[in-house]
Amino acid sequence: MNLVYLSPHFPHHYHQFCRNVKQLGANVLGIGDCPYDQLDPAVKEALTEYYLINDMHDYDQLVRACGYFTHRYGKIDRFESLNEYWLATEARIRDDFNITGVRGNDIDVIKRKSRMKKRFQSAKIPVAAGRLVTTVTAAKKFIKGVGYPVVAKPDIGVGALDTYLLHSDADLESFFASKPDAQYIMEEFIKGEIISFDGLADANGDLVFSTSHHFSQGIMETVNEARHIHYTSLRDIPPALEEIGRKCVEAFKVRSRFFHIEFFETAPGNYVALEVNMRPPGGFTTDMFNFAGDIDVYNLWAQVMVNGVAPLEHTRKYHCCYASRKNRYDYRYSHDEVIAQYSAFINSVVNVPGVFSSALGDVGYIFRSPQIKDIDDIVRFIHETR
Incomplete structure (x- = not known):
């Protein structure tokens, strides 16, 4: 099997998807604009071969890269990036090289919010x-x-x-x-709390796993008001959310893809669809998937790519939370005090790349607990200002 992965060096932790596909015996062929000698060694190790282009927006260069890989390795079976920015480019390449996945005729309904709205309405899913x-x-x-x-x-x-x-x-x-x-x-304007239904579907549209995240506020408020944010995975998905989430997965014909579907919860059990994203949730949420259930989502995706399915017996063991800090705030407790107080709960501390910092802060803490009270206490400690 030959999988071409666009921009394997960004985001940095996504090279783990490539590594797992390669470990299953497939060729993982990277295309990017970062010189090979500047790639992180972990990215190099995750790839079978890498093709450097000067401009990621130059479609002719992408075609030439895919032509080279086809000549060298045979037919391309998958072309992926797991990045929303490249969805339309992926679809165009799949059309031109007859590759399985979302094609040009499908792209508008997952890129244009106006088309998403019509699809929601056709499936009788409430929307703004x-x-x-x-x-x-x-x-x-x-x-x-x-x-x-x-x-x-x-x-x-x-x-x-x-x-x-x-x-x-x-x-x-x-x-x-x-x-x-x-x-x-x-x-x-819909007044409500933001909650998501997230997961991975296999080649048949069956869910490999699913979860849900509750957000402290929307990304619009976070970015426009320069606020810090936290969002938490739920050990138990509300039944009404799971029902409408699965309905969305079927309405948008999700196959062999991650999905991130956002809703407003206007009252307990009442959901209004905001938008659907055919990619993993942003930031470091893929790592949160793993911490919440002690699973390896990078390997699950690789199995779906290579085998079409990925059997998983999944238990949501923990609530897992991401809480950001922004340099503009004067926080009451230092980073060292956060670590000293809650090291038993903290899985990871990440420095956020500048391109993501308006939404995800300058530093992010990822932590977990079986008890939601622990999560709430840690969030308050991290976010308390002077």
């Missing part, structure tokens, strides 16, 4: 009212029906980048006067 808007007049007509505040976000976007919360006509006028040159969707 929304529509594409190109003028102030059209926006005001929409707002007349839902009222302020409203959220304006790129129809194709990652995270909360270039997302705005508008409270008034003045905000609306200002938004249209300075908005980025992109197609925008406007949505009613």
